[in-house]
Amino acid sequence: MKILLDKVNVAGINSLDVYRANGGYASVEKALRKMTPAEIIEEVKKSGLRGRGGAGFPTGMKWSFLDKKSGRPRYLVVNADESEPGTFKDRYLMEHIPHLLIEGIIASCFALESNLAFIYVRGEFKWIINILWKAIGEARDAGLLGKNILGTGFDLDIVVHPGGGAYICGEETALLESLEGKRGNPRLKPPFPAVVGLYGMPTVVNNVESIAAVPWIVLNSGDAYSKIGTPKSAGTKLISACGNINKPGVYEIELGLPVEEFIFSDEWCGGIANGKRMKAVVAGGSSVPILPTELILKTANGEKRLMSYESLQDGGFLTGTMLGSGGFIVYDENQCIVRNTWNFTRFYHHESCGQCSPCREGTGWMERILHKLENGHGSMSDIELLWDVQKKIEGNTICPLGDAAAWPVASAIRHFRDEFEWHVTNPKEAMERNFGIREKIEVAV
Amino acid sequence: MLAVKTGKQIEFSAEALEKASQIISRYPEGRQKSALLPLLHLTQNELGGYLSVEAMDYVARMLHIQPIEVYEVATFYSMFNLQPVGRYMLEVCHTGPCAIRKGEWLVKYLEEKLGIKSGGTTPDGLFTLKEVECLAACGYAPMMQIGERYYEFLDTPEKVDQLLNELRSKMAQSN
């Protein structure tokens, strides 16, 4: 079942007229004319919708924390920074069906009693920024934005704000700093944005996909949404699939789909490219633990692994991973785990904002050690040192980027230690070929 | 990286000034500093692809903030160039998902083809080659950004050559 991308192939759906002719903006009519803000929040709570940006926090609960009592201005900030390696789903949604996001923002702002919303888009998405401004202009001309929307007395404006190229600005408090015209340095929490957010005012920060799910919930009820997917993972999720598969792309799946089906069915990824075998998967963006084939297809208990929050987490970090942002990266038998870990660590080192020493220094250390290992200059004690450094970053930083840098390293050593050791004992081969030793993986299908 | 002092006075065209004031007016009263990132993008676009010290000072004056407030922001974000760059910036993604789908090959091929190292600019000032982190095009690898556009699935020498030729002739036409 699709609820976000069901109409994405309708010709001209990116224009207001076609979008409306296909039922678009019905949730705005319903929300503004027939519902109260409290009723909408209640429906979103009942829906079980969890934040689609990576952390999976229940959206309705987040909304209910928003400080309305103090009477200060409230803001909705939509996170369209999309910079987590492996993730390219929000881009797809905004590019193809921009009015769905605008519709979601209007219904959400009505519920949050907010009159100004921002869409923080990564600066590199220049054409998407233009698409969004155009959609906003069309909506304004149709009386769906601006003053006295649909004659109901509700006012709302939306500002599209470009980032400047910085992964850390996807972290919600760094995003707010950036939106205020500053460096993207994350803030200490608490206070949370719901109380002290943009310009010190109560603010809700939500991912594009979370907000885009709101129209369906308003129209069809929270109960109906909660029946899609699994009891703990309600609804559908956009998965951006990439790596060594036959059909990379963005797919809307019902949560609970077996991982094996997602990878090997022609409806989705279409199996491993070039007739190769699968070696590993990073299931939720570069930050989540990497799992070898045997653990991504089945849990440690031998149960089928499903595309859901709870199933991917099964086994904790020892044998499980996370759904994260839905950035699904598949590695074939020729890929080198040490090289990939070095590559990711270079990314985190580059993107660390530098405020906390464990993250600023630790990511650099890890990058250098991994570079040594990958290039055949490492020793066994380097593997222990690497383990030690990642342990010292995890949990000791202001924002979760530190953890996000530590987890890929920890999981790579945990599940592929033999490959790290092989780089030490076979330095010459490690230099010559680009892949490690896990070439004999049998795939279940 | 040190920014460049050109010694030249900066003045926006009437059209650019109009764009700037429109950007500033989007933000709530008293929150004009929020316009800094979009203004830096506009300025870099208007002034040949990089931000000189004078350009940053100009933005500071437009927003009535201290120059240091602009410097600290311009140096934080990767999209702002503090040194002159070529007419076309070829920004190739080198992050994991692209790297395992010929992303590393694309960097090497461009280095050979253009006769420059990653980070360098061709002697004719046409191309600057830069490696960047994930651009959210991971499924369409290998890829690069040039100006406002993404170019994806650049997995053969032919496709890359054709693109470079198109850019060269576009440049020749505009001269």
Ligand SMILES: Cc1cc2nc3c(=O)[nH]c(=O)nc-3n(C[C@H](O)[C@H](O)[C@H](O)COP(=O)(O)O)c2cc1C
């Ligand atoms: C380093 C880092 C990068 C992040 N990048 C993004 C991002 O690009 N997009 C996003 O929606 N959330 C991102 N997040 C999560 C946000 O902090 C926040 O949880 C999210 O926007 C909340 O929206 P949601 O509840 O709808 O998911 C990032 C978090 C961290 C720590």
Ligand code: SF4
């Ligand atoms: S963990 Fe890293 S990115 Fe986050 S605040 Fe600290 S230094 Fe900055």
Ligand code: FES
């Ligand atoms: S890894 Fe290259 S675009 Fe994401």
